[in-house]
Amino acid sequence: MVRRFSEVQFPVLSNAINSVDKKLACHKFREISESLEVDIWDNIRNLKPFFAEVAEKGFGFSSCQFREHWEVKKIIVFNIDNMVRARLSEGEIMAILYHELGHLVNFPNLFVVPTMAVCMEYAIEYSKEKEEAARIENAILMETYADSYATQHGYGPALISTFDKQNQFFKQQMNYYQIRVQKITEKEKLIGGIMPEDAVGW
Ligand SMILES: [Zn+2]
Structure with missing residues (x-):
């Protein structure tokens, strides 16, 4: 992975990335790891x-x-x-890293979102509720597949702990908390592929 931030300034995150780079044998990760960039939000916030x-x-x-x-x-x-505000531990930082990697290399097959354009193309009646429902189903699929990647690498409990901290420390509450915790606890093994560059439906 390509680090775009100071390793000296953020040693814990840097160690987490080093250890994944050294140890993670997943062939999908290996396919993208050399070109995958990692940065901190402060560095790219201005790019909006x-x-x-x-x-x-x-x-x-x-x-x-x-x-x-x-x-x-x-x-x-x-x-x-x-x-920092949520005082994440090293294990919790690893869990976040695996979850984010999961989005990139454990991407599910998504439902076609019946947007106005799609409905016109297939000559079916458009419904705002159905469009919204499909978007939510896709969001849940993407999150649970990313969670499963972290769980498969031993970071399920640490990941749940980050959900709890998100809810404890921030106004913005976790989306789909219950279903995600349930699937992590059940260790449901969800296997997806590398996220396509034109990923749609989200
Ligand atoms: Zn996510």
């Missing part, structure tokens, strides 16, 4: 990326559509301020 809102409120975010210098990049972004 499309995921700004999520990055602002949580501990981390990942994208395979980060546009910079005329390139489209895969990136994981950590919100250090929020991590």
Whole structure:
């Protein structure tokens, strides 16, 4: 993984990344690891990326559509301020890292979202409720697959602990908390693929 932040300034995050780089044998991770960039939110906030809102409120975010210098990049972004405020432990930081990696290399098959355009194309009646329901189903799929990746690498309990801290320390509460905790606790093994660059439905 390519570090875009100071290793001296953020040693715990840096160690977490080092240890994953050294140990993680997952072939999907190996496929993207050399080009995958990792940064902290403070460094890219000014670029106003499309995921700004999520990055602002949580501990981390990942994208395979980060546009910079005329390139489209895969990136994981950590919100250090929020991590410090919630006093995340090393294990919890690892759990967040695995969850974000999970988004990039354990991506589920999504439902087609019946947007107005899709409905017109297939000559079916458009419904705002159905469109919204499909978006929520897709969001749950993406989160539970990313969670499962962390769980499969032994970070399920630490990940749940980050959910609890999010709810404890911040106004923005966890989405889909119950179903996610349930699936992590049951250790449901969900296997997806590398996130496509044109990932739609979210
Ligand atoms: Zn996520």
